[in-house]
Amino acid sequence: MKSKQIICEENFFHDLFMDYYPSLLSFACYYVEEEVVAEDLVQDVFVKMWEQRGRWKAVENFSAYVYQMVRFRCFNYLRGEKLREEMMRSYREEKVDVMEANRYMEEEIFRLVNQAMEALPPTYRQVITMSMEGYRVKEIAQKLNVGEETVKKRKQAAKQVLKEKLGKLYLFLAPLI
Missing domain, CATH: 1.10.1740.10 (RNA polymerase sigma factor, region 2, helix turn helix motif)
Structure with missing residues (x-):
């Protein structure tokens, strides 16, 4: 109470x-x-x-x-x-700055990858491009009218050239190939 x-x-x-x-x-x-x-x-x-x-x-x-x-x-x-x-x-200004930096890095990575791809011999570039598009070794061989071993060798050689030209940037590209 x-x-x-x-x-x-x-x-x-x-x-x-x-x-x-x-x-x-x-x-x-x-x-x-x-x-x-x-x-x-x-x-x-x-x-x-x-x-x-x-x-x-x-x-x-x-x-x-x-x-x-x-x-x-x-x-x-x-x-x-x-x-x-x-x-x-x-925070908004910082976020915009980070977004702009990310866009710049994406564009720069894309430019460097394209530059490295253009430096590949045409047969290697063809195999890598088709591989990035999701084609399997057997399908690439059929489309290019070559043996599967030839496709594997070209792909391996192209990967080696790209690793050398791109250095650590190759890590961005590797999962796609």
């Missing part, structure tokens, strides 16, 4: 809330310009006041005190929002 003191404090606090909430909400809306956010901020202030109710009873000018608390809470919120927006802007 609640003590009489707690009940009195709750009633007093309820009356304060009812008296001040509408004007504090309007005051907070002036700063944050969003009623839903302002409602949360004002309610946060009242929760804090309830938690620290032993302190504010000694305040001489309660009205100024509570308005000051709401104003500070609004400023803290706005400061946090500004920081969040700056971080998001920075």
Whole structure:
């Protein structure tokens, strides 16, 4: 069962809330310009006041005190929002930079692979190209009208040339061949 003191404090606090909430909400809306956010901020202030109710009873000018608390809470919120927006802007810019770098690397890898492919003898290039298109050794042999061993040798020789020309970039190409 609640003590009489707690009940009195709750009633007093309820009356304060009812008296001040509408004007504090309007005051907070002036700063944050969003009623839903302002409602949360004002309610946060009242929760804090309830938690620290032993302190504010000694305040001489309660009205100024509570308005000051709401104003500070609004400023803290706005400061946090500004920081969040700056971080998001920075993240988006960084993401764009990374995307541009990735696009550049893809284009450069593609250019180097094409250059290496063009340097292959035509018969090797044909076998590698068909292999990258998904044809099997037997199918390549049939299409080129050569033996399967010839296709295997050309493919192996082409891979060796590409490894030498591309170095570590060959690792990007190897799964496709």
